[in-house]
Amino acid sequence: MEKKQEKQEKPEEAVRRPLYLYDLPAEVLNSLSLKADAGSPEQLSEQLSPETTPTQLQSPGPATPDSSFVGSQACSLCSLTFVTVQEQRDHLKTDLHHYNLKQKLNDLNPVTESQFEKLVGDLDESLSGSDTSGSEDEEGDGTSRKDTTLSALLKKQATLADRQRNPGNEAGEKSSKNPRGTGKPPLLWFSSPTLPDKTYYGVYRAIFTPEELAREDVIVEAIKQRQLAPILMPKPPKDVSSVPPAYNGRHIFLCMIGGGHFAAMVVSLAPKQSKHASTGPMNREAIVLAHKTFHRYTTRRKQGGSQSANDNAKGTAHSAGSSLRRYNEQALVEDVRELLRDWKALIDTSDLLFIRATGTTNRRTLFGPYDGQVMRGNDPRMRGFPFSTRRATQNELMRSFIELTRLKVKELTVAVPLPIATEDTTTKQKAPVKPGVPKLSEEEETALHHTTQIQALIRRSKLPALLAYLKTSSLDPNTFRFYPSDSQQNHHAPTALHLAAAQNSAPLVAGLLARGGADPTLRNDEAKTPFEIAGDRATRDAFRVARAELGEAAWDWEEAAVPPALKREEAEKRAERERKEKEKEEKERWRVEEEKLKREGPKVKTSTARAGAAGGILGGGVPRSAQEKREEEARGLTPEQRMRLDRERRARAAEERMRKLQGGG
Structure with missing residues (x-):
């Protein structure tokens, strides 16, 4: 009955589910119309709708800090x-x-993530956050990404402020500089009767050609x-080191490189139909035709920039670490270019x-330029990512693909024009205007x-x-969803x-299943059931x-992706059996170690028996391990001296590896 009722979809349902741009439902596709003033975001104020797509990671709220976010x-x-x-x-x-x-230091209001993306929307390159560590994701231009991005953004704002103060210089600046950015917002907005009032669909401009945008x-x-029907295609092989086969369908290429990290992916635009296709486009899966990642140690940790950039600025360094970084830079270039040649088709x-x-x-x-060049900088198909990106990884490429191809859902309202700040000719100071703080409804x-x-x-x-609360x-665990639904945690576990x-x-x-009546077939915004996000076997059991105790008629366990039923006695026996096996293995390992120690005894080399203080037989001790020797060397040193000693050890090890690679050791 529920599946039949989905045909007549309510506006709230259209907002809740994610929509794939290349496979839209007919009721949405036939009702789209470009919103008036879609390219003039300065006249609109954006508010996230109560339900939004899973790729919307920015949090709603005021521009000023809110006590509800303290924790x-x-x-x-x-x-x-x-x-x-x-x-x-x-x-x-x-x-x-x-x-x-920096905004707070200047007594200015902070900005939200969406507002920050608009500020940097017309910069030359997309920004990069940090996936795990900021020190390893530094680009090869001699400065860290944080400094590059902030410097570029602040310089741009300073230039705009100077133009407002000196309008006469604007013509001269425009003639001397030709900025590549268009200054337009990254999203186009479309209205549809399937959406609630004042709510719109958003599509990235980068998807369209310049002729279409004109x-x-x-x-x-x-x-x-651009609509494509779902196709049946087997999963690609896990070993993607070989040259991928040619593909006649429509597809796109995504690539990120920076800080010694490289990731590339080719994704089919036609979605793959999953086994739960009856629930709608939420279960359409992406088809990855090819993917590859590389990582080489090329950046100077804690110092920023690549080795080549440092050499160009300060001259060629002669340390073991610098030699290793130069070697890795060249190896990364060769690996990337070889991959591009293999993927040329x-x-x-x-x-x-x-x-x-x-x-x-x-x-x-x-x-390049280089022999056999595959990509060129003036290719009309080339685009930058119109949003913030993190470290170059396969997961980040897939996240970017989803962000590019999913329709955004936002509530756009006409912003009330703020009073113009007046300028005092004597003090030359403008009166600050602070926006009002929106309040939550009851x-x-x-x-x-x-x-x-x-x-x-x-x-x-x-x-x-929990059950008592x-x-x-009077809350139903199946109908109540966590608020706000667009936060990262509630998006994954609603x-x-x-x-x-x-x-x-x-x-x-x-x-929750036995006493709370929780529905295991409910899916989150990533189209996953609770069972599919469980992280260990005890939870899955x-x-x-x-399923065994409630019975097959209680829920559609196949829809919930729960495997066959398992009796409680069997689960407990298996857990007890595994615990005993681990204890037995641990006891056996200890027994073998004790017998080996009794049989062989503490062995020492001849050189270690010369001094009792060295821990040999004359000293009544056992030979020291490599870790103990390193600890003894570092004993009494300051933290800075220990770090320097550790770098010297790694440099000696790197030199030894370089000699072996070059056939000299």
């Missing part, structure tokens, strides 16, 4: 929340956070021409080429309160208290059962045990 895993300055402490630490290294710090009347028709037939290569060295690696405040309480109980594994608050599975809490999963 152990939140940034009150940028109004963002995080799932893990590591994500919070990574955020502190991003350009957005450093920019807001004529607004053909934009909708261009989207219709796929690259030449790609619809679009999305490239991120900041810095002279990285651009020269891709665009329903939103209630949903936020319930979300905070339920998530706290789940993290502390308080099953009785759901009952006293329900109590999803969060319990993500926390690997088997008792909570069992209790809780779903199988619930």
Whole structure:
């Protein structure tokens, strides 16, 4: 019955589910119309809709810090929340956070993530955050990405401010400089009757050709021409080292290079139909035709920039580390160019080429010139990523592909014009204008309160208290979704059962299924059921045990992706058997070690027996291990001296490896 009712879709349902640009439902495709003033975002203020696509990672809220974002895993300055402490630490290294710090130092309001992306939308290259470590993701132009991005953005703002103060110099500056950026927002907005009032679909401009963008009347028709039916295609082989076969279908090429990291991917634009296709486009999967990643040690840790950039600026260094970095830079260039030659057939037939290569060295690696050059910098298919990107990895490329090809859903309202700041001719100071702080509605405040309480109980594994809270608050675990739905945590785990599975809490999963009536077939914004995001076998066994105890008629367990039922006794026996096997293996290992020690005894070399203080037989001790020798050498040194000693050890090891590679050792 539920599947039949999905045909008559409510506006809220159209906002909730993700939509793939190249395979849109007929009711959405036939109702699209380009919004008036779609290219004039300065007249609009954006607010995230209650339900948005999974690629919308920015958090709603005011531009000023809000107390609701204060916590152990939140940034009150940028109004963002995080799932893990590591994500919070990574955020502190991003350009957005450093920019807001400078805003606060200048007594200005911080900006949201979407506002920050607009500020840098017309810069030359897309920005790069940090996937794991900021020190390793530095580009080869002699400066770190953080300094490059902030310097470029602040310089641009200073130039615009100077133009406003001196309008006469604007013509001269335009004649001397020809900025590549168009200054237009990265998204085009479309209206549709399937959406709630004042809510619109967004599509990235980079998807369209310049000819299509020049004529607004053909934009909708261009989207219709891009529709592709799902295809059945086997999964690509895990070993992608060989040359990928030719592909006649439409596809795009994505590539990122920087800081010694390289990642490339070719993705088919036609989606793959999954086995749960009846629920709609949410279960359409991307087909990766080829992918490859490289990493070489090329950047100077804690100092910024590549070795070649440092050599050009300060002269050739002669340390072992510098030699190793030069060797790795050349090896990375050869690896990348060889891969491009192997993928030439796929690259030449790609619809679009999305490239991120900041810095002279990285651009020269891709665009040469060199013999057998595959890509050229003036290719009309080439695009930059119109949003912030992180370290070059396969996961980041897939995230970028999803971001580019999913329709965004936002609520756009006409912004109230702010009063013009007056200038005092005597003091030359402008009166600051602070925007008002939007307030949450009563329903939103209630949903936020319930979300905070339920998530706290789940993290502390308080099953009785959780069930009691759901009952006293009259909350259905199947209909209540965490608020705000667009935050990164709630996007991955929108329900109590999803969060319990993500926390690997088997008792909570069992209790919510057996006593709370939780529905295991519900899917998150990534089209995954609670079972599919469970991280350990104990949690997955809780779903199988619930299937056995609740019965096959309780839920559609196949739709929930839960394997066959498992009796509780069998699960407990298997867990006990595995525990005993581990104990037996540990006891056997200890027995073998003890027998070996009794049989062989402490062996020492002849040279170690010359001095008792060295730990030999004369000293009544055992020979020291390499780790003990290193600890003795570092004993009494300051932290700086220990770091210097450790670098010297690694340099000697690198020199030894270089001699072996060159046949000299």
